[in-house]
Amino acid sequence: MDCKSTTPGSNPGAASYSYSDLELTVTSPVRVRFAPSPTGYLHVGGARTALFNWLVARRLGGVYVLRLEDTDTERNTDASVRTIYDGLRWLGLDPDEGPEQGGPKGPYRQSERDELYRGLADELLVRGGVYPCFCTKERLASVREKQIADRVTQRYDGLCRAVSREDAEARVKNGEPFTLRLKVPEGETVLPDLIRGEVRVKNEDIEDIILVRTGGAVVYNLAVVFDDHHMGVTHVIRGEDHLTNTFKQLCIYDAMGWTRPVFAHLPLILAPAGEGKLSKRKHPEAALEWYQRKGYPPEALLNWICLLGWSFDDKTEIMTREEMVERFSIDRVVKSGARLNLEKLDWMSGDYIRRMPLDRVVREITPYLVEAGFVASPPTADEATKIHAVAVAEQGRLRCFSQITELAGWVFAKTVAYEAKAAANLKKRPDTADLLRRYAAALPEPLFADGKALEAWARDWATASGLGFGDLVHPVRAALTGRAQGPGLFEVHLILGHATCVARLSSGAGAAAS
RNA sequence: GCCCCUGUCGUCUAGCCCGGUCUAGGACGCUAGGUUCUCAUCCUGGAAACACGGGUUCAAAUCCCGUCAGGGGUACCA
Numbered sequence: 001m002d003c004k005s006t007t008p009g010s011n012p013g014a015a016s017y018s019y020s021d022l023e024l025t026v027t028s029p030v031r032v033r034f035a036p037s038p039t040g041y042l043h044v045g046g047a048r049t050a051l052f053n054w055l056v057a058r059r060l061g062g063v064y065v066l067r068l069e070d071t072d073t074e075r076n077t078d079a080s081v082r083t084i085y086d087g088l089r090w091l092g093l094d095p096d097e098g099p100e101q102g103g104p105k106g107p108y109r110q111s112e113r114d115e116l117y118r119g120l121a122d123e124l125l126v127r128g129g130v131y132p133c134f135c136t137k138e139r140l141a142s143v144r145e146k147q148i149a150d151r152v153t154q155r156y157d158g159l160c161r162a163v164s165r166e167d168a169e170a171r172v173k174n175g176e177p178f179t180l181r182l183k184v185p186e187g188e189t190v191l192p193d194l195i196r197g198e199v200r201v202k203n204e205d206i207e208d209i210i211l212v213r214t215g216g217a218v219v220y221n222l223a224v225v226f227d228d229h230h231m232g233v234t235h236v237i238r239g240e241d242h243l244t245n246t247f248k249q250l251c252i253y254d255a256m257g258w259t260r261p262v263f264a265h266l267p268l269i270l271a272p273a274g275e276g277k278l279s280k281r282k283h284p285e286a287a288l289e290w291y292q293r294k295g296y297p298p299e300a301l302l303n304w305i306c307l308l309g310w311s312f313d314d315k316t317e318i319m320t321r322e323e324m325v326e327r328f329s330i331d332r333v334v335k336s337g338a339r340l341n342l343e344k345l346d347w348m349s350g351d352y353i354r355r356m357p358l359d360r361v362v363r364e365i366t367p368y369l370v371e372a373g374f375v376a377s378p379p380t381a382d383e384a385t386k387i388h389a390v391a392v393a394e395q396g397r398l399r400c401f402s403q404i405t406e407l408a409g410w411v412f413a414k415t416v417a418y419e420a421k422a423a424a425n426l427k428k429r430p431d432t433a434d435l436l437r438r439y440a441a442a443l444p445e446p447l448f449a450d451g452k453a454l455e456a457w458a459r460d461w462a463t464a465s466g467l468g469f470g471d472l473v474h475p476v477r478a479a480l481t482g483r484a485q486g487p488g489l490f491e492v493h494l495i496l497g498h499a500t501c502v503a504r505l506s507s508g509a510g511a512a513a514s
Numbered sequence: 515g516c517c518c519c520u521g522u523c524g525u526c527u528a529g530c531c532c533g534g535u536c537u538a539g540g541a542c543g544c545u546a547g548g549u550u551c552u553c554a555u556c557c558u559g560g561a562a563a564c565a566c567g568g569g570u571u572c573a574a575a576u577c578c579c580g581u582c583a584g585g586g587g588u589a590c591c592a
Contacts, residue, residue: 037592072591137590144589153516154588179590196519205517213590220592244518244587267520268585276585307526307541314528314540334520334527337585341525344542354555397554425552455551473551485553 030062031232034088034095035224037069038080040280041287042087044340045239045269048305052266053237054093055306055328065231066098068109071223076111087288091298092321105231110223117218120226120256121180121211129255130211132168132178133160155207156181180212182221182251189247194235194264195333199243206247221245225252228261237264237330240337241277264330267309272340285340295364295401296345300352304345308338318351346399353398361391365404372405374412386411389495393487410481411495416504418511421484425474426512432475433513438465439476440505445498451490458490479508 034050036042050066057064066088070076081099088094097103107113124130133156135143140156147154161183163171172178184206191199211222218226224245228236236246243265253260271278278286285291291301303319311334312319312327319327353361366387369375375383390408397407410416418426426432442461447454462472473489480492480501493501 035592039592069592075591133590140590148515151515155516199518201518207588210590215590217590219590224592239586240519241586242592245592247518265519270585272525304526309526311527317541336520338527339525341542344526347542350554394554458551469551477552483553487553489551 028234029232030057030060031065031234032057032062032237033065033067033228033231033233034093035067035069035227035238036084037072037075037220038077038084039072039075040077040080041289042084043278043286044288044291044305045278045286047087047091047093047288048269048308049238049266050088050093051091051302051305052310052328052330052333055324056235056237056330057096058325059328062234063096064093065103065105065233066095066100066108067227067231068099068111069220069223070109070111071218071220073111083289087292090288090292091302110227113223113227114217116230117223117226118216121216121218121222124211124222124252124255125180127255127257129183129252130180131161131183131208132163132172133181133208133210134163134168134171134176134178135160156209158208161208177214179210179214181208182206182211182248183255184208184248184251185254189250191246191250191263194237194262194330195267196243196265196335201247203251206251209248211252221248222252225249225256225258229253229256229258233261235262235264237266240265240268264333266333267335268337269308270337270339272342277337278340283340285342293402295368295403296349297352297356297364297401300349301345303352304348308340309334318348350397350399353401354396356395358388358391358395361395361398361401362388364401365391365398368402368404369408369412372409372412374405374409386495389491393491393495407486410483410486413482416479416482416507418478418482419484422478422482423511425478425484426508428475429471433509435465435467435472436475436479436505436509436512439472440502440509443498443501443505448494448498451488451494454493455490475508475512476505479505479511 032053034046034053036046036050054064056062066084068081068084070081085100095101097105097108099106099108102108121130125132135156143157144154160168160181168178184203187203189201189203189206191201193199209221210219212218227233246263246265250260268277270276271283272285280286299321302321302324303317306319306324306328307317310328310332312332316327366375366379369387369390370377370379375387379387390404390411394404394407398404429435439461444454444457447457458472459469462469465472474484477486477489477492478484480489480496486492487495496504
């Protein structure tokens, strides 16, 4: 384990940074990390944190590492680990160092670093940063209960701080179970935050939290510090929900005599309408997988997420990944929480899809058509032709790829289902059934090779029948697609082909007459 | 309860640090119209915000204080 050989106090990169010169740092290696805990899905907010870290690393020529914070063995799952890997890969945010790719500062899962932690915890104890606590869970609970009843701040009362070193050693030797608690010093702790400026807290407001559990397992707040230090992390960029933790962690850095990294606390992402942050139960859109399943282009999602809490200027909306790298800076991150705006995502995604090469659209929509049972897997040659035509016809309307099934269902349907508006279009005039039959009979099959020619013919036919073009178009569209809107009518003709058109026109006439 | 963070159109934001150029800009959405066979796209227009109250100042969205509101934290979770 490389981390073992690193001596305390040596954090090569961090020493040269102050909180104001992140942007000036070019010569020393910047190291940032994304450190999710694999206890569920990958949160959009997590994805944004990963993105911002990645951006900082790319921008400054640094290293972006992934570390799995899996010290809570109760809640970790392998499935969750996989969604993290998948999600990051999908977004193109693969780490430079991490559990999958390895690296010089591994291992990158906290569960595999226990040995390191134990040694370091011992040292922390020797340095007086931590003290043994023999309080039972029961006593802790009753203390808390009383504090609640007295409407007084809930916090460890510090009983075991008073235990003398000799007593403590004796009790430990005696086999009495104990935890290790942070010994918060007197005074005040100041956090220079890249985004928030200086945040200060009186140390009396920092609790003597448990850092090592009964049995010796370390707790998150200790593991992060040990890891960030030994992995040479220079900038800790994470969600604001960690802000209070940071003060505890700062105490640990100081107790160990280590140089503190630079911190930046990102604003939280809030639920679209309701209050509070996104929760999985109430907000499926909290999970990155939700977007993957809906088929948003990852580059669109990245663009959207990037603009959540950060902006380049007062105009810029659409950016390539390269432009993001070029323009990103942590000091343009806003301080206030951002609500998810899914309408904006739809707009942005639609824009990306519209400007995308056609073959990509074809490739992306195919799985959804397969899943819907519209085409075989893999599609037959005929179906492939159809998919291509559908892609051409609907590219301009798609907001995400999964939408293709509702947009183009009519192409693959055996029988046409009429939407309310389409049904109305079939019945607007009493002679519609007759119109549709005459139109079907007149439809010239040879013209199905050329939409323009077919349209020209149809216009003439309408005029000759004494109809406005619209009078023809609306009922025909209804009969052909069952819908009131969609691609150009003659595009529709070509996609369906002559025989299908005639059949649907005739069914449409039936529906119009009934 | 206690600690911390935040507060510009419905939403994301620019502007705030270095007060006047802000009758507060952009985007999404909404809305009126134009183009088109419909929808989408595209074009043109519109409604829409400095949380509130005090200061400081010739002048405040911009500085200070208070209030209110929202958010986060408050575990032998991360």
